[in-house]
Amino acid sequence: MSTTIIYREATLEDLPILLAFEQGIISSERPYNPCIEPDPVSYYSIADLIESEYSSVVVAQKEQRILASGYAKILPSKAYLTHKEHVLLGFMYVDPEFRGMGLNAGIIEQLVAWSKSKDINDIYLEVYSENTAAISAYQKAGFKPHITQMKLN
Numbered sequence: 001m002s003t004t005i006i007y008r009e010a011t012l013e014d015l016p017i018l019l020a021f022e023q024g025i026i027s028s029e030r031p032y033n034p035c036i037e038p039d040p041v042s043y044y045s046i047a048d049l050i051e052s053e054y055s056s057v058v059v060a061q062k063e064q065r066i067l068a069s070g071y072a073k074i075l076p077s078k079a080y081l082t083h084k085e086h087v088l089l090g091f092m093y094v095d096p097e098f099r100g101m102g103l104n105a106g107i108i109e110q111l112v113a114w115s116k117s118k119d120i121n122d123i124y125l126e127v128y129s130e131n132t133a134a135i136s137a138y139q140k141a142g143f144k145p146h147i148t149q150m151k152l153n
Helices: 012-032 046-051 103-117 132-140
Strands: 005-009 055-062 065-076 085-094 123-125
Touching (some): 005 103, 012 046, 012 055, 012 065, 012 085, 046 055, 055 103, 085 103
Parallel strands (some): 085 123
Antiparallel strands (some): 005 055, 065 085
């Protein structure tokens, strides 16, 4: 039995597990954002992300089981910035049973490589300020706080 983790581009056949991962993300983010609509709710069009030439959806897989996911999406940058495009990372999820194994770092590594293959070196992601575990993981991957968005109800 192999214990090797492989990282690969997601396919439409992966949609059932990826849709379940999306619900896991939403569930884990609800405590940080009471404005999320009640279920059923969806953040992404995962099929569109998989099929687009402007995005890459990567999964970590062990044997036949998908353990983690993430996407990179090319977006236009604000007109006053030196870079005309940037990449936004999202859909970062690791099955709770496999957290702490470096899978998120592996996903990020794959997505950064894809971004650089598109000649895009400015890479962003969004994380709730209270989500200290995620912030710590992203900082280990080299990300630094950049802009703090504030909200008034």
